[in-house]
Amino acid sequence: MNAATIDPQEAAHFGALAADWWDPRGSSAMLHRLNPVRLAYIREQIDAHWHADSRERRPLAGRSALDVGCGAGLLAEPLARMGAAVTGVDAAPENxxxxxxxxxxxGLAIAYHAGELAALPPATFDLVTSMEVVEHVADPAAFVAELAARLAPEGLMILSTPNRTTLSKLLLVEAAERVGAVPRGTHDWDRFLRPDELTGLIEGAGLEVVDRTGLSPSPARGFKLGGSEALNYLLTARRRG
Incomplete structure (x- = not known):
């Protein structure tokens, strides 16, 4: 994450929520509801890519993982429990x-760093994740390129982000912020990326998208994978060839 990608206002917004991050009923409640679904997708992709047994508790043992825009560690900690040597980086020191x-x-040993991804020591990672982050950076193309540069040759990159649709504007921005489901000012709809736009950035960084799925509300479970991509989607990429 070089200096051109961090938006100071975005960093300040999320840094102000740091103390509340782990409260499932607090300002990050929506992330707590999203996280199990995102983890299910990540686990599915890990198992498929590295031919892991779905019953294995530590499928990332012996592998490294990088979570960019990690916040207070909502995803980094489960990755560590899966056995990975985890590095987390976030623009907000408070997070x-x-x-x-x-x-x-x-009791988890996770290497956390505040600031620019580019400031980390040179290293690549088997798994690179960045959940609900690309829509908050100042330069999405430069951000995706930096993520790709950190990906090991046989590695896997997994991203999630809101889609830029009429429905997402109505539900994720106007309705969700009005009723307090997410803090006001969290989303700027104009920064949302459509799947074709994000795919173009990923391909421009030398990777190929190998999987994509929608993440949508479910009356029974809160959120579910598959189906409509109108609100949010996840995708997986790897190096070409």
Missing amino acids: IGAARAHAAGQ
Whole structure:
């Protein structure tokens, strides 16, 4: 994440929520509801890519993972429990402080860094994740290129982001912020990327998209994978060839 990709206003917005990040009924409640579904998708892609047994508790043992825009560690901690050596990076120092404190309380060794991804020591990772982040950066193309540069040759990159549709504007921005489901100012609909736009950025960075699925509301479960991509979608990429 070079200097052209971090938006200071976005970093400040999410940094202000740091103390509340791990409260499932607080300002990050929506992320807590999304996280199990995102984890299910990530696990599915891990198992398919590395031919892992779905019953294996630590499918990432011996592998490294990088979570970019990690917040206070909502995804980084489950990746660590899956056996990965996890590095998390976030633009907001407040988030990293909360992430370190929570990981310590859980007995998890996660390497957290505040600031630019490009400032990390040179390294590549078997798994690179970035959930609900690309729509908040100042330069999405540069951001995706930096993510791709951190991906190991046989690695896997998994992203999620809202889609730029009329429905997402109505539900994710206007309705969700009005009723307090997400904090006001969280989303700028004009920054949302359609799947074809994000795919173009990924291909421009030398990767290929190998899977994509919708993430949509479910009356029974809160959210579900598959079906409509009108609100949100996840995709998986790897190096060409």
